[in-house]
Amino acid sequence: MAQGVMAIAEQRDGELRKISYEVVSEARRLADALGQEVIAVLLGANVKDKAGELGQYGADKVIVAEDPRLDPYTTDAYTAVLAEVVKANDPAVLIMGASVQGKDLAGRLSARLGVGMAQDCTAFSIEDGNLVAVRPIYAGKAYAKVTFKDGYPQMATARPNVMAVNEPDSSRSAEIQEAAVTLDDAALKTKVVEVIRDESGKIDLTEADKIVSGGRGVKGPEGFKVLEDLAAVIGASVGASRSAVDAGWRDHTDQVGQTGKVVSPNLYIACGISGAIQHLAGMSTSKVIVAINKDPDAPIFQKSDYGVVDDLFKVLPPLTEEVKKYL
Amino acid sequence: MNIIVCIKQVPDTETQIKIASDGKSIDQSDIKWVMNPYDEFGVEEALKIKEKFGGEVTVIGLGPKRVTESLRTALAMGADKAVLISDPALEGSDSIATAKALAAAIKGLEFDIIFTGQRGVDEDNGLVGAALAEFLDIPQFSIITKVEVAEDGKSVKVQRPVEGQTLVIESSLPALITAQKGLNEPRYASLPGIMKAKKKPLEEKTLADLGLDASEFGEGARKLQILELTPPPARQAGKIIDGDSPEAKAAELAKLLHEEAKVI
Ligand SMILES: Cc1cc2nc3c(=O)[nH]c(=O)nc-3n(C[C@H](O)[C@H](O)[C@H](O)COP(=O)(O)OP(=O)(O)OC[C@H]3O[C@@H](n4cnc5c(N)ncnc54)[C@H](O)[C@@H]3O)c2cc1C
Numbered sequence: 001m002a003q004g005v006m007a008i009a010e011q012r013d014g015e016l017r018k019i020s021y022e023v024v025s026e027a028r029r030l031a032d033a034l035g036q037e038v039i040a041v042l043l044g045a046n047v048k049d050k051a052g053e054l055g056q057y058g059a060d061k062v063i064v065a066e067d068p069r070l071d072p073y074t075t076d077a078y079t080a081v082l083a084e085v086v087k088a089n090d091p092a093v094l095i096m097g098a099s100v101q102g103k104d105l106a107g108r109l110s111a112r113l114g115v116g117m118a119q120d121c122t123a124f125s126i127e128d129g130n131l132v133a134v135r136p137i138y139a140g141k142a143y144a145k146v147t148f149k150d151g152y153p154q155m156a157t158a159r160p161n162v163m164a165v166n167e168p169d170s171s172r173s174a175e176i177q178e179a180a181v182t183l184d185d186a187a188l189k190t191k192v193v194e195v196i197r198d199e200s201g202k203i204d205l206t207e208a209d210k211i212v213s214g215g216r217g218v219k220g221p222e223g224f225k226v227l228e229d230l231a232a233v234i235g236a237s238v239g240a241s242r243s244a245v246d247a248g249w250r251d252h253t254d255q256v257g258q259t260g261k262v263v264s265p266n267l268y269i270a271c272g273i274s275g276a277i278q279h280l281a282g283m284s285t286s287k288v289i290v291a292i293n294k295d296p297d298a299p300i301f302q303k304s305d306y307g308v309v310d311d312l313f314k315v316l317p318p319l320t321e322e323v324k325k326y327l
Numbered sequence: 328m329n330i331i332v333c334i335k336q337v338p339d340t341e342t343q344i345k346i347a348s349d350g351k352s353i354d355q356s357d358i359k360w361v362m363n364p365y366d367e368f369g370v371e372e373a374l375k376i377k378e379k380f381g382g383e384v385t386v387i388g389l390g391p392k393r394v395t396e397s398l399r400t401a402l403a404m405g406a407d408k409a410v411l412i413s414d415p416a417l418e419g420s421d422s423i424a425t426a427k428a429l430a431a432a433i434k435g436l437e438f439d440i441i442f443t444g445q446r447g448v449d450e451d452n453g454l455v456g457a458a459l460a461e462f463l464d465i466p467q468f469s470i471i472t473k474v475e476v477a478e479d480g481k482s483v484k485v486q487r488p489v490e491g492q493t494l495v496i497e498s499s500l501p502a503l504i505t506a507q508k509g510l511n512e513p514r515y516a517s518l519p520g521i522m523k524a525k526k527k528p529l530e531e532k533t534l535a536d537l538g539l540d541a542s543e544f545g546e547g548a549r550k551l552q553i554l555e556l557t558p559p560p561a562r563q564a565g566k567i568i569d570g571d572s573p574e575a576k577a578a579e580l581a582k583l584l585h586e587e588a589k590v591i
Binding site for chain 2: 012017072073074075076099100101103104106107108110111112114115116117118119120132135136137138139140141142143144145146147148149150151189190191192193194195196197198202203204206207210234252253255258259260266267277278281284287288289290296301302303304305306307308309310311314315316318319321322323325326327
């Protein structure tokens with residue numbers, strides 16, 4: 001009988017990523033509802049010393065798989081190792097982050113295991129002993145409540161920044177177990193030949209706690225300066241609408257929306273963005289939304305918690321000064 | 328180079344979604360159907376590779392007859408031939424079953440590269456590409472913004488942006504690539520293209536033609552079951568901030584973000 005909630009942690013260059021704390025914390029809540037244990041899994045080259053930390057967030061056991069071929073991530077190597085770990089431990093539920101890596105891995109792993117998988121979920125619960133997941137579909141225009149049939153583990157990925165992180169408890173510790181890694185070199189067909197790092201130090205939009213985003217109303221690449229200034233003061237990342245990206249004012253990795261990134265920050269400030277349905281698709285799970293737009297009829301105001309009807313170039317500089325008072 | 332592009336037909340992104348009376352599906356009346364936007368990037372990239380290396384681009388769709396329109400759009404853009412997998416038993420299939428049917432159709436073809444969109448903008452699963460690659464036992468590259476096929480046509484190098492960095496990954500061919508925004512700018516179908524598309528081959532296949540067992544498809548075979556669809560949680564239009572000047576509004580906003588919303 002499948003038992004336990006498995007959470008796949010994610011690391012980069014040996015450092016645990018925030019999504020790891022999110023999935024382990026969520027796994028703890030689900031395991032408590034099932035009356036079962038949390039098994040966290042950590043893969044990488046030299047990651048064992050980080051494993052204990054996952055215990056503080058709720059893991060009972062941490063399975064560590066170490067191998068130079070597990071850093072950096074490749075679909076082949078991770079799927080091979082995880083398929084073994086899952087078979088050996090037979091968990092009832094398996095969750096991981098809906099990060100770029102997690103989405104890629106979950107797709108391949110669920111196909112290999114032949115089980116259903118719910119992608120990019122915003123809420124989980126246990127009903128009648130089964131995982132029930134809520135996932136936005138049609139770009140957030142509907143929410144689907146789904147569950148699983150036939151087979152374990154019941155697999156899902158969690159949208160980053162949505163699941164609450166437990167307060168770390170330093171008195172809690174987890175049993176650390178090393179997994180024997182058997183990787184067949186011939187089966188490893190893909191190879192990471194280069195890692196191009198973004199040296200700007202800016203936090204990726206999908207992980208950002210605050211985002212200041214600009215649209216066509218910003219009027220040009222130079223116009224983003226006032227957004228960057230506010231972002232620097234409040235510790236935000238800068239996003240953009242498709243119009244701003246297609247005009248070449250910002251890189252496509254900055255695009256928020258249906259064909260861009262889906263973000264869930266605590267604060268989203270939309271500047272000179274009209275609020276087209278495809279833009280809303282990417283940011284409607286933000287906790288607090290602010291719109292600054294000179295058109296009082298812009299649809300974005302219907303979705304915003306706070307609206308300022310005015311010229312963004314006149315509002316942002318004093319706003320940047322005002323927020324300093326509270327920091 | 329033989330390239331296959333899998334195409335999904337989805338509701339136009341402007342479509343207002345209405346939940347059907349069963350509470351588990353969407354009301355399909357009044358929907359304008361279009362090619363999944365991510366698949367357009369796949370078609371464009373396939374055409375570019377063909378222009379450089381020669382060969383053939385085959386587009387494959389799955390679903391009801393109306394999907395033919397999206398396949399014709401791809402043919403009008405420049406693809407050479409199309410296959411439509413259509414069978415009433417497919418209705419309600421989940422991503423794994425969809426990938427299984429696509430794999431069966433592709434197994435009989437020669438291919439070097441397969442493109443799918445990184446996700447369908449309807450169910451937003453992002454699963455078909457990975458499952459298809461698994462069933463065909465080939466490597467997959469997901470969420471890709473750059474594709475470079477080696478001069479000898481035997482391997483491929485791709486770029487995948489992940490949070491804060493970009494991975495450059497390589498493998499031998501055949502491989503499957505899921506297309507992401509940034510990969511290219513899809514071309515429009517030209518008028519001569521549209522005329523030519525009418526004469527290009529479009530083959531239709533049922534599950535039986537593919538040697539598949541209908542009981543493994545459709546609603547009843549779903550591993551992921553939909554219990555309920557609901558409208559998104561309502562967001563009330565919030566406060567419009569009053570003030571005589573932009574400065575006054577800025578001050579009031581900062582105060583509210585600090586005191587009320589507690590995010591600053
Ligand atoms: C298939 C498809 C996918 C798409 N995907 C996306 C996506 O991922 N993301 C996305 O954003 N869009 C997407 N779009 C495009 C979307 O439909 C809109 O065209 C786009 O979001 C509009 O961008 P915008 O709000 O910046 O520009 P506009 O709609 O032009 O709005 C500009 C706003 O700025 C305001 N403004 C102008 N000057 C000022 C000023 N000085 N101060 C304050 N306000 C000012 C105006 O009042 C206006 O409301 C997609 C479209 C399609 C068809």
